[in-house]
Amino acid sequence: MAEAAYKTITVKPLAPHLGAEIHGLDLSQPMSNAQFDDLHTAFLKHHVIFFRDQTLTPEQHLAFGRRWGTLNIHPYVKSMAGHPEILEIIKEPTERINFGGGWHSDMSFLEVPALGSILHAIEVPEVGGDTLFASQYAAWDALSPGLKATLEGLRAIHSAAEEYGAGGASSKKRASMDSEVVGDEVPEYEHPVVRTHPETGRKGLYINPAFTLRFAGWTKKESRPLLEYLFEVCRREVYTCRFRWQPGSIAMWDNRCVWHYALNDYHGARRHMRRVTVNGDVVR
Ligand code: SIN
Numbered sequence: 001m002a003e004a005a006y007k008t009i010t011v012k013p014l015a016p017h018l019g020a021e022i023h024g025l026d027l028s029q030p031m032s033n034a035q036f037d038d039l040h041t042a043f044l045k046h047h048v049i050f051f052r053d054q055t056l057t058p059e060q061h062l063a064f065g066r067r068w069g070t071l072n073i074h075p076y077v078k079s080m081a082g083h084p085e086i087l088e089i090i091k092e093p094t095e096r097i098n099f100g101g102g103w104h105s106d107m108s109f110l111e112v113p114a115l116g117s118i119l120h121a122i123e124v125p126e127v128g129g130d131t132l133f134a135s136q137y138a139a140w141d142a143l144s145p146g147l148k149a150t151l152e153g154l155r156a157i158h159s160a161a162e163e164y165g166a167g168g169a170s171s172k173k174r175a176s177m178d179s180e181v182v183g184d185e186v187p188e189y190e191h192p193v194v195r196t197h198p199e200t201g202r203k204g205l206y207i208n209p210a211f212t213l214r215f216a217g218w219t220k221k222e223s224r225p226l227l228e229y230l231f232e233v234c235r236r237e238v239y240t241c242r243f244r245w246q247p248g249s250i251a252m253w254d255n256r257c258v259w260h261y262a263l264n265d266y267h268g269a270r271r272h273m274r275r276v277t278v279n280g281d282v283v284r
Contacts, residue, residue, distance in 0.1 A: 006038045013046060017135040018258060019241035020046035027051060027250065028060045036067055043116075044200050048133045048253040048260075050243055056120055056250075058083050058274070065118050065276035072107060072114055072277040076164040077177060080274065089119070089273040090177060091266075098271070099177055100262035103134065103235050104210035106255045106277055109160035111189045114255045115280035119273050124245040128266030131243050131251065134259040136204035138239035139230070140194065151230075154193040155216040156207050156223075161186040163210060190216050191283040197256050198281055204257040205234055206283055234259060245273075256280060 003011045003020075010023040020042055025035060043049050056064070062085060065071050071085040077099075080086040091098045107114040119131075143151070159165075165186040193215070195206035209231050214223035243251055253260055 006042065008032070008035045008038045009042065011042045011046070014050070014243075015241035017138045017239045017241070018047040018133055019050065019243070020048075021050045021052070023052075025051065027054050027064050028056050030063075031067060043252065043254060047135060047137070047258045048241070048243075048251060051250040052246065053248045054120070054250050055248060058086055061086065061118065061120055061274060061276050065278055068278045069115055070279045072279050074107075074277070075110075076160060085276060087275040087277070088177070089262075089271075089275055091264075091271045093268050093270050096267060098262055098264040100131075100260065101264040102210050103132075103231070103259045103261045104208045105136075105206070105259055108158045108191065108206070108208055108255070109163075109186075109189065109211045111187075112282055113158075113191070113280055115278045116252055116254050116256075117260075118250065118252045118276045118278070120275075121245040121247055121249045121273055123270055123272040124247060124249075125266035125269035125271055128263065128269070129245060129271045130263050131245070132240050132261040132263065133243070133251075133253060134235050134240045134261075136195075136206065136234060136257045136259060137197075137202050139205045139234040139236070140203050142233055142236070142239075148194075151193050151205075155190045156193050157188050157190055157213045157216055158211045159186050159188040159213055160211060161188075161213070188213070195256060195283050198284070200257075202257070205230060206256075207231075207234075208259055235261075 009025055012021045014020055022042060073084045074087055077087055080088045089099045106117045191206055193207055195204055207230060214220045
């Protein structure tokens with residue numbers, strides 16, 4: 001059922017903890033401030049918002065992204081020709097490894113990670129290739145007061161070494177998307193384990209299996225059991241929603257409080273998406 005609070009759009013929630021479909025907007029057209037305010041409200045409330053039947057040129061995709069902030073240029077993955085702020089996320093029928101095929105939060109390996117990502121489907125498999133999303137507010141809310149008190153004092157080390165570094169497995173096997181580490185080392189950055197969302201003030205867990213290596217001041221071996229326990233809470237099915245793509249679908253998610261996972265269940269078919277990533281702020 002649509003929510004009543006909006007003047008310019010229709011918002012239909014998809015799952016209890018996150019996700020809503022947005023109707024009544026053509027994202028290829030300039031957006032009024034009233035429309036943007038409604039969309040922004042829906043984004044903060046539902047953490048991931050979905051649109052159908054949108055036809056965006058790269059320029060229109062970038063213009064929509066710029067309504068939310070400055071745009072990121074990925075430090076390791078080659079961008080679309082002529083558009084450094086667009087990632088072409090492609091899996092060819094001959095490939096086995098996909099991009100984003102594990103739970104993560106985009107760009108947590110940066111000193112200033114991403115606010116949000118805007119993914120536009122160009123070509124999708126007949127069946128499969130859905131994306132899962134999980135609320136990290138819900139994961140935090142589920143923890144006991146004792147564990148919350150322990151985590152409040154912790155920080156964690158994030159890095160893209162496993163994904164994009166010399167020993168990183170996945171990028172090397174993905175022929176259609178070039179990635180490259182410039183220099184010898186992939187940097188590490190430290191963020192609080194519990195993040196207070198800069199706009200909503202809500203707390204959420206800010207760790208993820210792809211980019212969080214260990215707790216600051218702890219060894220990897222010491223960190224593993226607690227990280228594994230937390231990851232299990234973070235990906236609990238009840239805190240997720242699942243999106244079935246069609247050509248022209250768009251998803252925009254809030255990396256400050258959401259994980260996502262691109263399912264890799266469509267070998268032999270082609271999937272082609274374009275992503276614009278909005279820069280965020282220092283994690284607090
Ligand atoms: C990503 O991790 O940004 C890719 C998500 C997807 O392709 O569904």
